[in-house]
Amino acid sequence: xxxxxxxxxxxxxxxxxxxxxxxxxxxxxxxxxxxxxxxxxxxxxxxxxxxxxxxxxxxxxxxxxxxxxxxxxxxxxxxxxxxxxxxxxxxxxxxxxxxxxxxxxxxxxxxxxxxxx
Numbered sequence: 032x033x034x035x036x037x038x039x040x041x042x043x044x045x046x047x048x049x050x051x052x053x054x055x056x057x058x059x060x061x062x063x064x065x066x067x068x069x070x071x072x073x074x075x076x077x078x079x080x081x082x083x084x085x086x087x088x089x090x091x092x093x094x095x096x097x098x099x100x101x102x103x104x105x106x107x108x109x110x111x112x113x114x115x116x117x118x119x120x121x122x123x124x125x126x127x128x129x130x131x132x133x134x135x136x137x138x139x140x141x142x143x144x145x146x147x148x
Contacts (some may be wrong), residue, residue: 033057033137035124038144043114047146053110053124053139063128063135065107067100069120069144076123080109093117114146 039051051067066081080100081089088100099110107124124139 033126035139037122037124037136037139037142040122040144042145042147044144044148045114047114048112049144050109051111051122051124051142051144053107054105055107055126055137058126058135058137060102060126061104063126065100065102066125066127067107067109068123069118069123070123070141071120074120079122082107087099090114094142099120111144112139114144116146119146120144124138 036054037051039049044048058136062084064081064083067079068076069079070076075093078091079094080098082100082102090098097111097113101108111118119141121141123141126137128135
């Protein structure tokens with residue numbers, strides 16, 4: 032059974048930092064494209080950042096220069112700096128892999144990030 036478990040969310044003041052982690056079980060994380068997505072209240076889920084199995088990264092324009100996605104063999108991370116109130120959302124970890132025959136896509140349960148003074 033595949034599980035993605037996020038951690039590291041919480042309440043932080045504007046301008047502060049948080050580091051999210053996502054641990055995976057049941058899959059070889061290293062062969063997946065890993066991503067962080069977020070969903071604010073009343074909004075659709077949106078891409079924050081992705082990192083391919085080869086280390087290529089992609090960021091939403093709204094977080095470029097402030098957030099950094101990274102990975103090792105066991106986890107994927109999202110370092111969030113200079114946080115803004117508009118970054119408040121539930122952050123979800125995603126694992127994605129596509130072969131010629133099928134697609135594999137998994138989600139974590141999410142971790143709340145609240146940016147407020």
